[in-house]
Amino acid sequence: MSKDASPVVSAKKLSLTFETNDGPVHALSEIDLDIAKGEFVSFIGPSGCGKTTFLRVIADLEKPTGGEITVGGVSPEEARLARAYGFVFQAASLYPWRSIEKNIALPLEIMGFSKSEIQERTRRVLELVDLDEFGKKFPWQLSGGMQQRASIARALAFDADLLLMDEPFGALDEIVRDHLNEQLLKLWDRTNKTICFVTHSIPEAVYLSTKIVVMSPRPGRVIDVIESTLPKDRSLDIRESPKFLELAHRVRDGLRAGHSYDE
Amino acid sequence: MNKLLEGKIAPVVVVVSVLIAIWYCFTVYLNTPWQLDRYEKAGTDWTYSQLITDTMKQDRPVLPAVHQVVVEIWQTTVNKNITSKRSLIYHGWITLSATLLGFLFGTILGITLAVLIVHNKALDKSLMPWIITSQTIPILAIAPMVIVVLNAIGVSGLLPKALISTYLSFFPIAVGMVKGLRSPDQQQLDLMHTYNASAAQTFWKLRWPNSVPFLFTSMKVAVAISLVGAIVGELPTGAIAGLGARLLAGSYYGQTIQIWSALISAAVLAAVLVMLVGVANNVVLKRMGMSQ
DSSP states (O other), rough: OOOOOOOOOOOOEEEEEETTTTTTEEEEEEEEEEEOOOOOOEHHHHSSSSHHHHHHTTTTSSSSSEEEEEEETTOHHHHHHOOOEEOOSSOOOOTTOHHHHHHHHHHHHHOOOOOOHEEEEEEHHHHTTOGGTTTTGGGGSSSHHHHHHHHHHHHHHHHEEEEEESSSSTTTTHHHHHHHHHHHHHHHHHHHOOOEESSOOOHHHHOOOOOEEEEEETTEEEEEEOOOOOOOSGGGGGGSHHHHHHHHHHHHHHHHHHHTTTT | OHHHHHHHHHHHHHHHHHHHHHHHHHHHHHHHHHHHHHHHHHHHOOOOOHHHHHHSOOOSSSSSSSSHHHHHHHHHHHOOOOOOOTTTHHHHHHHHHHHHHHHHHHHHHHHHHHHHHHOOOOHHHHHHHHHHHHSSHHHHHHHHHHHHHHHHHTOOOOHHHHHHHHHHHHHHHHHHHHHTOOOOOOHHHHHHHHTTOOOHIIIIIHHHHHHHHHHHHHHHHHHHHHHHHHHHHHHGGSSSSSSSHHHHHHTTTHHHHHHHHHHHHHHHHHHHHHHHHHHHHHHHHHTTTTOO
């Protein structure tokens, strides 16, 4: 893997155009962005701004049509083949016929880990997301928030340095979401992973991130990249601090500026 | 508990009673002309109550009464040695063995076709139309040819009938399993893609378990039409053995009671088979953790 100084994700003039029956859709247009190791980067913007598409390009689930992108110094495809990242989708996507434990073991089985190694890793990540007592339960026996925690554990199980999260808490209510945000920050602090996090919630983006990427639609592009001034160790209370509100204000301004192109 | 039982049993009892009542009405109505003819020829006087009892006692009624069929079934099952050629259990087993073998072949064939179709675009385009066409040809037209052709090359007995069952039963399995194997949503497939899972891993860890409920639903349909296939397969063989043979022999000799008892045995057999698949479905889904 690359040295600490080189970016984990580096995009240069990255573009992606979908050819549809209604003509081309410019999902991403000339994106320049570097993400350094250990950063927590949020992508925020209205729907259609390409934030999810960008995440999917990093994950090699979409192929860019222009520009360059490297993940860990290599192409997204090579990064995927090397299993360099864990992906957390909007829905937990746990397999109903597998217990939580077995769901977390799924990527490990596919990657050919030994039985004892699978057990050891499953136990460790279950502890990491506070689900140690729920390994034997089936997904339907868990609440939505717990299911999403299990899916995060699944993404952490094979020790990828990069965690890609596509609106993982979007379908959860605010109380659960606050709780999970807090847990996610702790987890990030403990594991020192690089996290790319797609959201459409301004408070969530500001609370979690060291860097906030504000995007706008048609064509999908980056409006503003905000380096957070908040300390790394933060509690939920920080959301009432002036610094936090200032950042949130700047994000909102960016989103508004992005929209004015349309109207 | 009592209330539960009432809630479950009462409606069934009501429906069955109504059906039996309607059946008896038709028995009287349909058998009356022959009975009147008989009275006239014999020159006997008759009353309405006598007419009604007599219509339920004929040897070869147009429509036998329920109790006549029940007695016939009782006598040809409980009161007959299983090895007897007149035992319904003997004939039932012959049909059942062909049904089960055909169902097994059909399930394997259906699953195989579905796997090929899901994994190969060319086969998807080329196989599916043939599979659908195969079911538009009346089975009654194909069955004798299959029996005759196979007989010519020395295959007779169980196998030809089983193959006709297979011909009918593979279809719902193939269609259901194509749907089932394609049922994982894009996100689940993307997840496998991010793990760099092979096609075989995606199949065994995602597509196959995801399609199990679809498999059982198709199997319920398939097992019932397997039985139909086996019975149809028995018709052109000259009515030697099996429920189909009983139906045919019954119609040769105007033995309506025998026809109806074979018919009802076949229906009960089909219901039991479908129920057994249902039980297997519940057991498997429970073991997989998918039933809540």
